[in-house]
Amino acid sequence: MDKNAIEQLKQRTKKFALRIIRLYEALPHNGVAYVLGKQLLRSGTSVGANYRAVCRSRSDAEFVAKMGVVVEEADESLYWLELLGEAGILPSRRLSSLLREAGELVRIFARARQTARARLRPSTNQPFNP
Numbered sequence: 001m002d003k004n005a006i007e008q009l010k011q012r013t014k015k016f017a018l019r020i021i022r023l024y025e026a027l028p029h030n031g032v033a034y035v036l037g038k039q040l041l042r043s044g045t046s047v048g049a050n051y052r053a054v055c056r057s058r059s060d061a062e063f064v065a066k067m068g069v070v071v072e073e074a075d076e077s078l079y080w081l082e083l084l085g086e087a088g089i090l091p092s093r094r095l096s097s098l099l100r101e102a103g104e105l106v107r108i109f110a111r112a113r114q115t116a117r118a119r120l121r122p123s124t125n126q127p128f129n130p
Contacts, residue, residue, distance in 0.1 A: 006055055013048030016101055020044030020077070023098065033089050040080035046073040047105060060119050067113040074109055078102040
């Protein structure tokens with residue numbers, strides 16, 4: 001990945017975190033919204049922080065491991081957003097853009113991880129078993 005793409009992803013994940021923070025602040029003040037919101041706040045802000053750690057990886061193996069955390073946090077964010085909508089805590093129209101962005105981030109990071117994992121595999125056609 002070139003430096004420009006890396007910087008764009010850093011900015012994109014920061015923007016995602018800021019949107020998650022604003023969403024959290026707008027949640028209703030009740031028990032369920034609080035619990036789901038805290039989970040979303042944690043995972044949504046973690047995506048960018050962990051991506052920055054990926055950018056400091058010293059090897060392909062470290063990159064793959066750290067990228068796995070980024071994928072997990074992005075996917076978890078997607079899950080909490082889905083729950084907020086399906087539980088009726090926030091209207092779907094309020095969540096649609098964030099849901100789309102979370103899904104795109106999951107796909108981008110999962111693909112990057114998959115590409116890096118392929119570099120680590122032996123040149124045989126054996127499946128990778130971590």
